[in-house]
Amino acid sequence: MRIVYDVKEMQEIADKYRQWEKTIGFVPTMGYLHEGHLSLVRQAKKDNDVVFVSIFVNPAQFAPNEDLDKYPRDIKRDEELLKNENTDFLFYPTVDTMYPNNFQTYVSVENLTKVLEGASRPTHFRGVTTVVNKLFNITKPHRAYFGKKDAQQLIVIKRMAEDLNIDIEIIGMPIVREKDGLAMSSRNKYLNEKERKEAVCLYQSLNKAQELVDSGISDTNEIKSQMENVIKSYSIPKIDYININSLTTLKPLDRIKRKDTLISLAVFVGKTRLIDNLWI
Amino acid sequence: MRIVYDVKEMQEIADKYRQWEKTIGFVPTMGYLHEGHLSLVRQAKKDNDVVFVSIFVNPAQFAPNEDLDKYPRDIKRDEELLKNENTDFLFYPTVDTMYPNNFQTYVSVENLTKVLEGASRPTHFRGVTTVVNKLFNITKPHRAYFGKKDAQQLIVIKRMAEDLNIDIEIIGMPIVREKDGLAMSSRNKYLNEKERKEAVCLYQSLNKAQELVDSGISDTNEIKSQMENVIKSYSIPKIDYININSLTTLKPLDRIKRKDTLISLAVFVGKTRLIDNLWI
Numbered sequence: 314m315r316i317v318y319d320v321k322e323m324q325e326i327a328d329k330y331r332q333w334e335k336t337i338g339f340v341p342t343m344g345y346l347h348e349g350h351l352s353l354v355r356q357a358k359k360d361n362d363v364v365f366v367s368i369f370v371n372p373a374q375f376a377p378n379e380d381l382d383k384y385p386r387d388i389k390r391d392e393e394l395l396k397n398e399n400t401d402f403l404f405y406p407t408v409d410t411m412y413p414n415n416f417q418t419y420v421s422v423e424n425l426t427k428v429l430e431g432a433s434r435p436t437h438f439r440g441v442t443t444v445v446n447k448l449f450n451i452t453k454p455h456r457a458y459f460g461k462k463d464a465q466q467l468i469v470i471k472r473m474a475e476d477l478n479i480d481i482e483i484i485g486m487p488i489v490r491e492k493d494g495l496a497m498s499s500r501n502k503y504l505n506e507k508e509r510k511e512a513v514c515l516y517q518s519l520n521k522a523q524e525l526v527d528s529g530i531s532d533t534n535e536i537k538s539q540m541e542n543v544i545k546s547y548s549i550p551k552i553d554y555i556n557i558n559s560l561t562t563l564k565p566l567d568r569i570k571r572k573d574t575l576i577s578l579a580v581f582v583g584k585t586r587l588i589d590n591l592w593i
Numbered sequence: 594m595r596i597v598y599d600v601k602e603m604q605e606i607a608d609k610y611r612q613w614e615k616t617i618g619f620v621p622t623m624g625y626l627h628e629g630h631l632s633l634v635r636q637a638k639k640d641n642d643v644v645f646v647s648i649f650v651n652p653a654q655f656a657p658n659e660d661l662d663k664y665p666r667d668i669k670r671d672e673e674l675l676k677n678e679n680t681d682f683l684f685y686p687t688v689d690t691m692y693p694n695n696f697q698t699y700v701s702v703e704n705l706t707k708v709l710e711g712a713s714r715p716t717h718f719r720g721v722t723t724v725v726n727k728l729f730n731i732t733k734p735h736r737a738y739f740g741k742k743d744a745q746q747l748i749v750i751k752r753m754a755e756d757l758n759i760d761i762e763i764i765g766m767p768i769v770r771e772k773d774g775l776a777m778s779s780r781n782k783y784l785n786e787k788e789r790k791e792a793v794c795l796y797q798s799l800n801k802a803q804e805l806v807d808s809g810i811s812d813t814n815e816i817k818s819q820m821e822n823v824i825k826s827y828s829i830p831k832i833d834y835i836n837i838n839s840l841t842t843l844k845p846l847d848r849i850k851r852k853d854t855l856i857s858l859a860v861f862v863g864k865t866r867l868i869d870n871l872w873i
Binding site for chain 2: 421450
């Protein structure tokens, strides 16, 4: 695996592979990799001739009160994990490389970012779409892979790609879970032992939702209220939101719409904010 | 010359040329072509293996009170002019192709767009950077050509390309003028005979500025005031602004700075708003 720090160098490598008619798969990450990330790398390896992974903890997607500084980092471990997956190139730029002095250009998706995570974190998605746009221009992939755990992120990036005619296939991959069902996340590291146990409440509430949908219930208020009950049966977790929205517009739904429903929630487990979701 | 209406088709053509290691030069226009546009096409032919021109009157860069509907169009004439220059491909999309239902992604350059034309036309540059970003993703050029007449546009697009790591060389080309010095513009068509004669005041005031700079005067207030006098010696024109700014930051300058000064002005000649500028 070759590690690339420089933008021009990465672009020249991408140009070479494209001239050789090789397909490039790209997996953008913020590092501190877990099985969720690695499942994206594996799919990218399957689908493409060559795989680029990026590791960049992107300041533009953290608000001043958020966890940029304490966001977990372990580049040596990440390198080992990526080598084990036969990753071809790791793009690992500095903050100064990505945001030099006088940086002032942003990519914004409007309607889709005003709800859910965007409502709680108003500048978050502008940071995501801007850095992903930059990373696309740097790695020039044919396909890019994102986890469904960040459901709104995936939907927003698909919208950006379509609106800006970005010629890259955006691929969403299933959530990878711990044995007890907790969705894998770099932020799980923040949980103490008691919190870790109670963090399963997000998954349990989504299971309850699936059960209700399977039993034919489609009233979303009924489903949300029963999900709430599941979470309230735990002692630590505090609900930030539980929402049921259209997958395409992200507008709230009164009734479940098959193939077009996202059930999502954000929960504080102690000080740690966790998210999870279910695509119906 | 082949005319392409479809985004995917244009992208596939671009991919082919890139695989063949041919360089692509791109000239984005709003049509109603004049010698200014054609000078860009000629330079693109010189520098590249193949030349793509686009014609698209971009609604996103017009405010509701502006001249979108009456903006001059003559596609048959444009086609002839482009054929004469041996243009290889004309990309000529519809508004629905470029801005389908539910379109909601914008590219914005922040500081550089708050002054000069951006101050008079607050949503203008967001429309420009968004459509140029889209056109870059559609035509995938190695080099793109813009006239210096829209000086701020050129500076803003260079900033966008740098900030978003767009791997395209942005080339600014000299202003092309009528015999009496009026900068070529599709909007000159709006002028009646009397207005057309008086429209030369922009060029005359820039000549005066050049003269003053050459004679060693560097106080920008002095220069602006003498430019104003030139324009006031005409009966129709009304000044919108006369500004002297840094070429890199677009901040106003107290004194002329060699190689980093933009003298620019906007003047209403009757109902028609004309712009012109001088790079020192």
